[in-house]
Amino acid sequence: MTDEYAESAEFIDILIGPHWNHLGPALTDAIKDIGPGTGPVVDIGAGSGRGTAVIGDALPDAEIFAVEPSAGIRSALLAKVNAHDALRSRVTVLPEEFLDSRLPDRIGVVVAMNVIGHFSPAERAEIWSLLARRLAPNGRAVLNLQPPSDPVSVPDTLTSTVHIGRRRYEGWARAEPAEDGTLTWHMTYRTFQDDELVDEREVSYSWHPISEPQLRAELDQAGFRLLALQPADLGMYAITWTDA
Structure with a gap:
């Protein structure tokens, strides 16, 4: 899997x-x-x-x-x-x-x-x-x-920010409903150093509300x-x- x-x-x-x-x-x-x-x-x-x-x-x-x-x-x-x-x-x-x-x-x-x-x-x-x-x-x-309890769109939202050393880590999330009644979550992980974006990762997964x-x-x-x-x-x- x-x-x-x-x-x-x-x-x-x-x-x-x-x-x-x-x-x-x-x-x-x-x-x-x-x-x-x-x-x-x-x-x-x-x-x-x-x-x-x-x-x-x-x-x-x-x-x-x-x-x-x-x-x-x-x-x-x-x-x-x-x-x-x-x-x-x-x-x-x-x-x-x-x-x-x-x-x-x-x-x-x-x-x-x-x-x-x-x-x-x-x-x-x-x-x-x-x-x-x-x-x-x-x-x-x-x-x-976890909300939403129905398959509805969720706008891009900053969910968490953590500072470790000189770097700042951010987690962003947005969701779109799929035809099968699930949600597709799109997660973006950004890493900054001295306010400069140095890394960005994007992942998606299905969710059953x-x-x-x-x-x-x-x-x-x-x-x-x-x-x-x-x-x-x-x-x-x-x-x-x-x-x-």
């Missing part, structure tokens, strides 16, 4: 960092009460490991399976895990696509941050089916929905309920059994 992040992997960790200043505390609040005996944690689309580190701190006794199919981004994930004494012995990094990964039979927590749009409706149905078979009775999944009502309906059919988490502007939700 083509690695959609091959060209942009070196920029992902630094540019997503500021967003985790808000996502991190919210994710901690969403999972910190899960007991160590509930089961291991699966981090879907773990990326460069920002969320994996948050999970490790929030659940210091949990085993974690970090799934990241992009080789470029996975190198940052592995480096982060290897450099963290508290993670090295309990985080297993899996290089396959999530639905092809070798996962434990019982799962306590599933985390899917900034990733659910990579899955088609049919693939989402497979994910809910997998959860129905493996999620512990008192377990939960946590995910976020999903609204809260649509997600709630899918989960209801699979036997789960969807709970909105705070703060509301982060679009985070917990998935639990209907009788939990």
